[in-house]
Amino acid sequence: MSNITIVSTTAIALNLISLIGTIFIGLICIFILSMLLPSIVRQRDVVLILVVNNYLALLTFALIAIPMNIDMARGDYNLSIGMETFSCRVKGYLFYASIAIVFNNLTLQAVFRFLRIVYPTYIWLQNVLTYLVIIPTMWLMSFLFILPVHVWHDIQFIRMENTCFLVIYSARGFILCTIIMNCIPVIIMNILYLQLKRFIRRTTTTISARSKRDLIVLMLIFTDVGKPIFYRLQYVIAVIVMIVLSFLFVLVTPQAKAALVCFHKPNKVTSLYEQQCVSASKAIKQVLLETNIFSDEI
Incomplete structure (x- = not known):
């Protein structure tokens, strides 16, 4: 009886942490998006568009x-006992699809x-219109790739959780979700990591610093295990990863940080803030210019 009480208390605590975390993620995203969207309208920067896409x-x-x-x-708290319905299963499907979209x-x-670092002369690979086509395609593919777990009825109502999740004994569902959400991103990012590592050895200090900053993002992969509170654990771990990403997207993107600094500059601020914004923008342009020059020399 005591073990059941401990598990129940732990599950309630994990759910509370998840709820607070997801609300926190939502507030951060709304805050960041409200500041970055005006910058995208003015600059049409691909990097900012990708960051906004991540926050969306x-x-x-x-x-x-x-x-x-x-x-x-x-x-x-026995306030409401649910049941397996189509809407419940769709909600569970959207939960896993949203994780796939993020990664x-x-x-x-x-x-x-x-591509920007290794192939800077291929302008179309850095064109805004190219990514305005790719981004919706990535969203659609993420939804379609996770769809089989819904069609197979592997997402079911879990009575102890009072909601629908991918059932723990569904091998095919877990294999598919693991491949889509973890394996494919890991394989692609590991390939990029190895290629960038080789490229960094042949580049200047400036490009090397940019590449190392880009590589930080490649290492963000999560896995989880645990059976008594399996569903709560996977939920909490996913939320924690999303919280980390919500901060990291800005921290590793100079354009986003510069846009945030400029956004906070009201019309009546001193010229010091104006100089900071201008300097940040010039620094970013200079790095990109040096990258293109270096590539031409190679």
Whole structure:
């Protein structure tokens, strides 16, 4: 009896952490998006577009995860007992699809940075219109690739969780989700990592620093295990990873940081802030210019 109580208390605590975390993710995404969207309209920078795309994916995850957290909390306190319905299964499907979207978009950003560094002369690979086509395609592919687990009925109502999840005994569902959400991004980013590592050895200090910053994103992969509170653990770990990503997307993107600094500069600020914004923009342009010059020399 005591073990059941401990597991129940742990599950409730994990759900509370998840709920707070997902709300926090949603607020961060709304805050960041409200500041970056005006910069995209003015600059039409591919890097900023990809960062905004990542935050939209995180916001989508939060909007799907929060109702599921609430359902679990209502079940924990016996406020409402759910049942398996089509909408419940769709909600569970969207939860896994949103995770796939986040990590596939993360892979897209890694691919863009790789191409920008290694093949800077291929202008069409850095064109805004190219990524305005690729981004919706990535979203659609993420939804379609996870769709089989819904069609196979591998996402079912879990009575203890009071919501629908991918059942723990569904081998094919877990294999598919692992391949789509983890394996494919890991393989692609490992290939990029090895290629960039070889490229860095032949480049200047400036390009090397940019490449190392880009490589930080490539190492963000999560796995989880644990049976008594398996579903809560996978939920909490996913939320923690999303929180880390919500901060990391800005920290590793100079354009995004410069846009945030400029956004906070009101019309009546001193010229010091104006100089900081201008200097940040010039520094970014200088790095890109040096990269192109260096590539031409090679």
